[in-house]
Amino acid sequence: MVGATVEDHRRRILAGVEPLGRSDTVPLGEALGRVLAADVVATLSVPPFDHAAMDGFAVRAAEVAAPPVELPVAGVVAAGDDAPPLPRGAALRIMTGAPVPPGADLVVPFEWTSGTDPVRVLRTADAGRHVRCEGEDVRAGESALAAGTLLGPAQLGLLTSVGAASVAVRPRVRLAVVSTGAELVEGQVPDSNSPTLLAAGRAAGADAVAYGPAPDDPAGFRAQLTAAVEAADVVVTTGGISAGDHDVVKAALADEDGFWFGPVAMKPGRPQGCGALAAADGRRVPVVTLPGTPIAAYAGFLLYVVPLLHALAGSPWRPVTAPLAAPVPAGDRTVLLPGVLDDDGRIRPLPGHAGHSQRLLAAADALLVVPPTGRLVPAGTPVEVLASVGSPVGSPV
Structure with a gap:
C-alpha cells in the first residue's frame, strides 16, 4: 500500500x-443542533406537581382495597384546575394531567369502574398507581443536562420543562x-x-x-x-x-x-x-x-x-455505517464510491466512472468507503458511508 x-x-x-x-448564550428557539457549554440546572421540577396519569377517579387506596366498592362522586378535577381535598369515603372524577387532590393516593382508571355516580370500583391497585409524582423525572436543583450534550428536539423539550429560557452553547x-x-x-x-x-x-x-x-x-x-x-x-x-x-x-x-x-x-x-x-x-x-x-x-x-x-x-462524532447490498471488489487503497440505498437499508454502488463524475455524485445518497482489504468485500458487510444532512442514510455530521 x-x-x-x-x-x-x-x-x-x-x-x-x-x-x-x-461560548454563546442563545434562546432555546435558536439552540437546535448546538452543544451545551455548561450543565443546565433545573429551576422547575418535572412533573411540577403530583398529577393523574390517566382519566379515572381519585380515591384513597385503603378505601377501595377490597373491591367491589361503591363511593359517591364529590366532583370533577380537570387539567388546570385547583384540586379540592378529597372527602373521606368519596371519589373525585379526574382527568389526565389534573392535580391529584390532597388526600388521594390512587387514580382508578375509568375502565376499572362503572363510570357512574355513585361510582362502583371493580378493580384496585396499590397506592401511587397512575399518579405521576412531583419531581419523579427531574427535581428542581438537579442537573437536567450535562455540558457536551447535543441539543435535539427531545433535549429542547426537557430544557423548556425545567424552566430554561436560554442556554450557554459551544x-x-x-x-x-x-x-x-x-x-x-x-x-x-x-x-x-x-x-x-x-x-x-x-x-x-x-x-x-x-x-x-x-x-x-x-x-x-x-x-x-x-x-x-x-x-x-x-x-x-x-x-x-x-x-x-x-x-x-x-x-x-x-x-x-x-x-x-x-x-x-x-x-x-x-x-x-x-x-x-x-x-x-x-x-x-x-x-x-x-x-x-x-x-x-x-x-x-x-x-x-x-x-x-x-x-x-466539542460535539460527538462517529462514523455512520450501512451494509453493502452487493459484493464490492477492493484493492490496496480505500475507494470512495457514490451509492444509493435499497429499500432494506443496504447501500449499493452506482455504476459508472465514480472518480470524476459530479453527475453521478449528485444522483447518490452517500459515498461508500470501501476498505483496502485486497479482496472482494461480501454483501452484507457494514461499510462507512459519508453523507451530508438530508441524505436518507443520515450523516456523521
Missing part, C-alpha cells in the same frame, strides 16, 4: 485538537474555504468546490465563508489564506497540492513548521495535506488541504473536515 491510510490521516488532522474555548465553528486555480480566477471553469464545501460545512453546523478562488501564485494565495486564517477557526483549501508546476498551496506552505503533504491510500483524493497557521491573536488555526477534483475534495471534506469541525465544537 502506497501512502498513509485514511485512518492515519484522520488521526493526524485530529491530533491535539481541543474544543474552542468561547460556538459555531468558523470555516473558511479557499479554492485555487487560474482557470477558476479567469472564469474558464466554474468554482464548484466552494459552494459544495460551504454547504457541507453548514450542514455540519459551521458558519462557512469562501475566500477564493485564489490565483496560482504563492503571494496572491498566501494573502487570501492569511485573511481566512484571521477570520476562521479552521481553513480548508482545494487544489494545488500535487506535484505540478503550479501547485501553489504546496509551494506556499511546504516550508511551514508542522505541515505535512503526501499521498493517502485512497481513490479519489490521493494527494492530501494538513497543518496549522498562527493568527495574529495567537490562535493556532488548523488548515486542511484537499485536492481540486470536485469528488475528491468533497470526499476528503466528509472524511477529514467534518470530524475536525465536531472536535472544535
Whole structure:
C-alpha cells in the first residue's frame, strides 16, 4: 500500500485538537443542533406537581382495597384546575394531567369502574398507581443536562420543562474555504468546490465563508489564506497540492513548521495535506488541504473536515455505517464510491466512472468507503458511508 491510510490521516488532522474555548448564550428557539457549554440546572421540577396519569377517579387506596366498592362522586378535577381535598369515603372524577387532590393516593382508571355516580370500583391497585409524582423525572436543583450534550428536539423539550429560557452553547465553528486555480480566477471553469464545501460545512453546523478562488501564485494565495486564517477557526483549501508546476498551496506552505503533504491510500483524493497557521491573536488555526477534483475534495471534506469541525465544537462524532447490498471488489487503497440505498437499508454502488463524475455524485445518497482489504468485500458487510444532512442514510455530521 502506497501512502498513509485514511485512518492515519484522520488521526493526524485530529491530533491535539481541543474544543474552542468561547461560548454563546442563545434562546432555546435558536439552540437546535448546538452543544451545551455548561450543565443546565433545573429551576422547575418535572412533573411540577403530583398529577393523574390517566382519566379515572381519585380515591384513597385503603378505601377501595377490597373491591367491589361503591363511593359517591364529590366532583370533577380537570387539567388546570385547583384540586379540592378529597372527602373521606368519596371519589373525585379526574382527568389526565389534573392535580391529584390532597388526600388521594390512587387514580382508578375509568375502565376499572362503572363510570357512574355513585361510582362502583371493580378493580384496585396499590397506592401511587397512575399518579405521576412531583419531581419523579427531574427535581428542581438537579442537573437536567450535562455540558457536551447535543441539543435535539427531545433535549429542547426537557430544557423548556425545567424552566430554561436560554442556554450557554459551544460556538459555531468558523470555516473558511479557499479554492485555487487560474482557470477558476479567469472564469474558464466554474468554482464548484466552494459552494459544495460551504454547504457541507453548514450542514455540519459551521458558519462557512469562501475566500477564493485564489490565483496560482504563492503571494496572491498566501494573502487570501492569511485573511481566512484571521477570520476562521479552521481553513480548508482545494487544489494545488500535487506535484505540478503550479501547485501553489504546496509551494506556499511546504516550508511551514508542522505541515505535512503526501499521498493517502485512497481513490479519489490521493494527494492530501494538513497543518496549522498562527493568527495574529495567537490562535493556532488548523488548515486542511484537499485536492481540486470536485469528488475528491468533497470526499476528503466528509472524511477529514467534518470530524475536525465536531472536535472544535466539542460535539460527538462517529462514523455512520450501512451494509453493502452487493459484493464490492477492493484493492490496496480505500475507494470512495457514490451509492444509493435499497429499500432494506443496504447501500449499493452506482455504476459508472465514480472518480470524476459530479453527475453521478449528485444522483447518490452517500459515498461508500470501501476498505483496502485486497479482496472482494461480501454483501452484507457494514461499510462507512459519508453523507451530508438530508441524505436518507443520515450523516456523521
